Structures are given as C-alpha cells and as structure tokens.
Amino acid sequence: MSRRFESQLHCIARPRGSEKDILAGNDTYDLVVKDQDGKQVAKIPSPPKGWTxxxxxxxxxxxxxxxxxxxxxxxxxxxxxx
Known part of the structure; x- marks a missing residue:
C-alpha cells in the first residue's frame, strides 16, 4: 500500500539582492495551484489589498x-x- 504525502508549497517569490520583484504587477492575482499535469487543484483568493x-x-x-x-x-x- 503506497502513501501519498502532502507538502507545503515552498514560495520563492521574495527577492534577494538584485533579483526581480515578481510580485510587481502580479500581487492582485489569485494564487492558483496546479498539479504535475498542469491541472488546477486549488485557487486561493488574493487578499483585498493584494499579496505581500x-x-x-x-x-x-x-x-x-x-x-x-x-x-x-x-x-x-x-x-x-x-
């Protein structure tokens, strides 16, 4: 019997040093989670003032x-x- 383990989504958006700010222009989009086949499995609404x-x-x-x-x-x- 195999077990499937869930893991948290590791967010790498926070820029370091001179890296691009990937929230700029994207902060009001919903967070969409897709499985390994590209199928949407979750949608987390953006906060009213956008993501930080x-x-x-x-x-x-x-x-x-x-x-x-x-x-x-x-x-x-x-x-x-x-």
Whole structure:
C-alpha cells in the first residue's frame, strides 16, 4: 500500500539582492495551484489589498499539496518539490 504525502508549497517569490520583484504587477492575482499535469487543484483568493511577501508565504505554508506548483497569473512562485 503506497502513501501519498502532502507538502507545503515552498514560495520563492521574495527577492534577494538584485533579483526581480515578481510580485510587481502580479500581487492582485489569485494564487492558483496546479498539479504535475498542469491541472488546477486549488485557487486561493488574493487578499483585498493584494499579496505581500508575508501573506503569500503564509498562504503557501498553510496548505498541503501533492506534487504541485503555485502561480500568480502566469508567474511561477513556488513548488512542493523545492
């Protein structure tokens, strides 16, 4: 019998040093989570004032998924596989 383990979505959106601010222009999109086949498995609404790095990281940490990637619009923001 195999067991499937859920993992949190590891958000890598927070820029370090001179990295691009990927929230800029994407902060009001809903957080869409897709499985390994690209099928949407969850949609977490954007906060009324848009995402901050802190609110996005909390949303990613509070939800468990199996082999999933997170997106704000077309912008990839993290994965369970990191």
């Amino acid at each position: 790095y802190d609110t996005l990281e909390v949303a990613c940490a509070e939800n468990g998924f199996w082999c999933a990637d997170g997106y704000l619009g077309d912008q990839w923001i993290g994965s369970t596989e990191i």
